[in-house]
Amino acid sequence: MNLELLFSAAGVLAMVGWLVLLASPFIPEWSDKIAGRIIPIALSIGYVVLSVFFSSEGDGGFGSLADVAQLFSHQEALLAGWVHFLAFDLFVGAWICKTARQEQLSFWLVIPCLPLTFLFGPAGFLAFSLARFLGRASSGLIKAPSI
Numbered sequence: 640m641n642l643e644l645l646f647s648a649a650g651v652l653a654m655v656g657w658l659v660l661l662a663s664p665f666i667p668e669w670s671d672k673i674a675g676r677i678i679p680i681a682l683s684i685g686y687v688v689l690s691v692f693f694s695s696e697g698d699g700g701f702g703s704l705a706d707v708a709q710l711f712s713h714q715e716a717l718l719a720g721w722v723h724f725l726a727f728d729l730f731v732g733a734w735i736c737k738t739a740r741q742e743q744l745s746f747w748l749v750i751p752c753l754p755l756t757f758l759f760g761p762a763g764f765l766a767f768s769l770a771r772f773l774g775r776a777s778s779g780l781i782k783a784p785s786i
Contacts, residue, residue, distance in 0.1 A: 640693060642714050646721065649685060652678055653725040656733070657757055663736040664746045675733030682726035689719035724760065732756045735767045744774045 656678040663670035699710025711717045732753055739749045748770040756763025 642718050645685070645689075646718055649682060649718075649722050649725055652681060653729055656729045657753065660729075660732050660736050660753055661750075663740075667737075667740055671733065671737055674729060675737060679726045679730040679733070682722055682729070686719055686722045686726060689715060689722060728756055728760045728763075731760065731764055735763070738771070739767075742771065742774070744771060748774060 656674040659666070659670050659674045659678075663674070693715045698713065699708070699716070700706040701710070711720060735749060735752055735756065738744075739746065749767070752763050752767040752770060754763075755766050
């Protein structure tokens with residue numbers, strides 16, 4: 640099995656999803672389907688196949704940091720972990736776009752959150768949470784407490 644080919648294919652597939660998210664204001668239904676379901680499901684299938692059928696010798700685990708380091712010293716486990724990140728980060732990016740549309744949050748506030756989510760997952764989610772809060776506060780949906 641050519642792990643480099645699988646790595647490249649997963650990366651290209653995820654990148655297609657991120658490009659679709661950037662176009663989501665123009666194709667919201669397609670964005671939800673492609674980047675929110677189809678591609679994350681395809682990547683998830685790839686993850687399961689890598690994890691179940693092409694697992695490494697079984698060294699390592701999740702009990703300690705040393706165990707995790709040992710687990711990811713095997714290329715199959717490392718690739719499975721990477722595909723896991725690609726699938727979940729894309730899913731979160733799609734959720735961000737869909738939630739922003741539902742809450743009528745300006746896409747200009749969403750744009751910086753997408754590359755953050757792609758590159759640094761939780762940081763993008765945090766940025767979007769802040770953008771939502773600021774969007775609600777500026778629209779008057781959040782009232783300042785009275786003193």
